[in-house]
Amino acid sequence: MTVFTTTPPSSLGDPGLADHYLRLVGDGDEYGAVGVVTGLLDAGVPARRIMLDLIAPTQNRVGELWAADEWSIAREHGATAISERALAAVSVRSTVRPTRGRITLACVDGEWHALPVRMLGEMLRLDGWRVDFLGASVPGPHLVTHLHQTGPDAVALSCMIATRLPRAHAAITACRSVGVPVIAGGRGFGAEGRWAQRLGADAWAAGAEQAVARLAHRWPPVVGDPYATAFMGDDEYTYVARRRGDLVQGTLDRLAAAYPPMAAYDQRQHDSTVEDLGHIVDFLAAALYVGDPQVFTDFVDWTARVLEARGVPPVALCTGLSLVKEQLRDFPAAKATVDAGLARIDG
Ligand code: B12
Known part of the structure; x- marks a missing residue:
């Protein structure tokens, strides 16, 4: 039993908060988890810190528990659904009028990890971007159609699992060939984004905070020849x-x-x-x-x-x-x- 059953957490530094919140998502306690994040907002904790310092690390722990066979796939799915709900609850309470450009966020074709890039989208929105979030597994041709319809300043492309790199390459080339620069991210692009660069991405960022900083300065980059790295795969x-x-x-x-x-x-x-x-x-x-x-x-x-x-x-x-x-x-x-x-x- 934790102290939070009587006193709601009011700071991310509260001892036991991470374990308490993990227990809520792991027990399927949607209202409890949403109550924690909205309570933190009420106590003045910034939305971006709740996302990055509570929701994200909890998801990482969910992944470790699944990998260690301590949590079933069903429990991971349930926890992720609650994290999505908590993220939405934080976002809905934090509105910012767009003052920057427009950005399209998408997961590579066959990539189902939508939550990490959703979190990035919320962070960009808080930084004044107009965000078009297209979600999981976006086929390249449909992504390009969307770019023609909306004319964004950037595409943020997520690849969390390296098996999707060939599709990521096709998407990067397609976006750049219509003149839209690509910022890539997600663990699928490897340590320090080494494969993002090889596949021709204009930029790479390790996480949402770094992406916000990268897009706030030195953007847009000059888009070079989109076909310079277009042919791979022997x-x-x-x-x-x-x-x-x-x-x-x-x-x-x-x-x-x-x-x-x-x-x-x-x-x-x-x-x-x-x-x-x-x-x-x-x-x-x-x-x-x-x-x-x-x-x-x-x-x-x-x-x-x-x-x-x-x-x-x-x-x-x-x-x-x-x-x-x-x-x-x-x-x-x-x-x-x-x-x-x-x-x-x-x-
Ligand atoms: C939830 C989850 C799922 C859910 C996703 C549901 C959803 N709506 O997102 C489902 C069930 C679909 C899933 C499926 C699979 N998963 Co999974 N999943 C996870 C888990 C537990 C959490 C993901 C998450 O939300 N992380 C939280 C975010 C915030 O993490 P983050 O990486 O820090 O996010 C930052 C960066 O990645 C970056 N970023 C991300 N995208 C972008 C894009 C841009 C442009 C930029 C700049 C930055 C950026 O910014 C984010 C915010 O700071 C992870 C574990 C983990 N550690 O992430 C495994 C994990 C990613 N999955 C894994 C695996 C293996 C799979 C499956 C293959 C399992 C299977 N056997 O089928 C499939 C693959 C599906 C596919 N083809 O996409 C492995 C990958 C291991 C590896 N070798 O690469 C992990 C690491 C689990 C593990 N511990 O082993 N998964």
Whole structure:
């Protein structure tokens, strides 16, 4: 039982607030969570601080709890829905008349993490931008149609998962080819946004605060030749991306013999394995696309941790990677990338 059942929190520095708020979102207590954020607003805490210092870190903790298999997917979904509600409650109480330009916010095609970029949108709105928030998974052609209709000063493009980098590249090129500069963000673009730059983005920012600062100064940048970085993805990428289904099925067909515990898998474990193999191929394709094995090795580090938390030993991942590699006979870069991944696994 925390002190907040009797006294509502009035400062972000209140001891126990982070745990209390996490408990509310984890227990599905929507009214409790909204009450906390509106109580903080009433106490004079700025909206941007509530977003960045309470809602965002809570979501990060939700991600850690899911990765550690302490929270189910359902619990994560419920918590995220409440975070969206809390974010909306803060936003609705903080209106700012637009004084700057207009900006379009979108997630890359196939990217479903809408909350991080929504938070960015609210921060930009508070800074005086007129924001068009298009939400999750926006197909490139529709994004361009929107740009023609609205003529924004920038597109803020979010990619939280590196498998979407090829689509991010298509979107960046399309926006720049109609003269609209792109600021990229989200963990999918890698540490320090290294892949954003490679894909031709005009700018990158680590988070909402940095993006607000970047857009307030030195914007718009001069948009250079949009096609200078337009062609990536060689034969190896094309093969892996086009043969995704065959590579997954080919690995699955061999897996039971190579990894005997699989014979006892129930349907749920079998389905998770198919999903994991799909991730292996998708991250491999993305690594080949940007020409950087780190896309794949980062994925292997992460997936090894997630699997371990679910009782799947490293040898299972090694076996899966080796079987994918066996099918890449004539593709040296793809094989080397898988080898780099294998080298990351202990045991
Ligand atoms: C909620 C959630 C989901 C929800 C999203 C719902 C929604 N409405 O957003 C759902 C269930 C859809 C989901 C799905 C998946 N998820 Co998820 N998800 C999360 C979680 C727990 C929280 C995301 C969030 O809201 N973060 C809070 C924000 C505020 O975080 P932030 O990154 O600090 O945000 C800042 C920056 O990213 C930046 N930023 C973001 N976009 C942009 C854009 C621009 C232009 C700029 C400048 C800046 C910027 O600014 C933000 C504000 O400061 C994260 C964990 C985490 N740590 O983020 C995992 C996480 C991102 N998911 C992950 C995974 C693996 C997946 C799935 C593959 C799971 C699966 N097996 O299907 C799918 C992929 C779906 C897809 N194709 O997009 C992994 C990614 C790991 C990796 N290897 O990259 C994470 C890290 C979980 C983990 N701990 O492992 N997920």
